[in-house]
Amino acid sequence: MSQSSTSTIPDLNELLDLLAELETLEAVYTENPIVFFRPLKHGDQDPFFRSSLATVRLVLGSNRSGKTESGAAEAVAHALGFRPWLDEDDPDRIVRLPSGDPIPVPNIGRVVAQNFQTSVKQTIWPKLQKFLPRDMIAKVHKDQRGIPVQIDITNGSVIYLMSYDQDPMVFEGPNGHWFWCDEPPPYKIYIGLKRGLVDFGGHCWITCTPLTQPWMNDIIVERANVLDSGVRLFKFSIWDNCVENGGYLTREAIEEFLADQREDELEARLHGKFLHLAGVVYGTWQPEPPYWIDPFDIPKTWPRVCVIDPHPRKPIAVLWAAVNPDEQWFAYDVLWDRKLKTIAQVSERIKYMERLREDRDLIAHRIIDSSAKVPERTYGSNILVRFAEEGIRCALANKQNTQAGYDAIHEALRMRNEWSEPRLMVFNHCAPIKQNFMNFCYDEWQTDKQRDLKGDKQDYRKTNDDFIDCIRYIFQGGLTYQMLKGMARRQSEEEYFDDCGMPLDVGKWHTGYDRRRYGRRS
Structure with missing residues (x-):
């Protein structure tokens, strides 16, 4: 036998x-399995664990996306005070409260699921058992059915297991440092749990497939990922858990599961969209880059x-x-204040907000909905004139062919390839625009029978559309960088305004209509 062949055979020692x-690794895994936990590399799992300074973390995920597994690992880490799977020098190893202070140990936490018999007994408790170090479990309290309701940790921490089946009043009194809801909680239970966090400045996380509780979209999702908001939103996909991405599900198994889903449920189960918003018009828009971006100083030349x-x-x-020279639009500020009741108040706030910026916004053009021209019985004039009297002179929006405006927004959001950027981006402090994009939906028939007979409705639900309308007025007006630069130059010239001091119709101006009066075509 050659020397090379014998050298490959290890000796007995x-x-x-x-x-x-x-055997040592097996013993450690048996006694302290959470040390071996690894977040999926593909997707939002690792960022979820590294965002504990948020007051609320919401994970919207499909089935088998790892959301419950992640929620359980984070619950055990909170009870221990640290994340054992991270290196000792990792800045996120120590669990911290939103204040940035390390979570005190011992601490009190609550894990809340849909029901005791199925959710707690068959899902939550086995997940917690999987991650809790064996020598850290002091005692497990069970109810008369043998279902765990309280876990005492040897370091003094306590985890209470609760259910949405319980009376909402049960959640009103007790305080705690954290809670985790697996699947969407009823609103009253969520509010009761949140009140319990106030004493310690605690935080919470919710892991769910958004099939129920639409209030969460209005109360939590709309605040998520907004600048200076304490709410963070994460999306877990079943594809993150595919073998090809480091998970354990085969591609064939995932495709078989998805093949059985209705189209509206598929949006919820696969893309994390609330079921009542499955018909959202701008489904590609998400409150994250490249659509939802950090503010920056806009060049004065734009x-x-x-x-x-x-x-x-x-x-x-x-x-x-x-708008920049590449015809990319940046929505950088909004005004939406219920306390402003009159045109004078709104005008004053507009002028204040434009003066507030260091470079003093130089507005090249103002547009207002054409309904502003309709006479008002009370004032004897109209909104267009009343704004002009306050020094806010506007051109009427081009509202012909509404569908073309909606289509233009679709086109502005489309990215030609993975390296490109959309032509419409929103600064992430403009929460009302985010609310519109995530809630503007197609209209629906009142019954499933009508839908089956007539097909999907082609109309739009005329709610949550105020800023969608503002954006489409820009695109329907055909406004471009060069055109607006020309308007800015002409602002001080008399030919830009009519005899009443009102801006001339921009559509006529930029198409060359009556050039003697309206000026040269840009």
């Missing part, structure tokens, strides 16, 4: 050493527009946007 190492959408009962919506 090497084999014994290897066996001893394996022309800006101000768009106003008045309403008799709702707040007046005001949008500010700038």
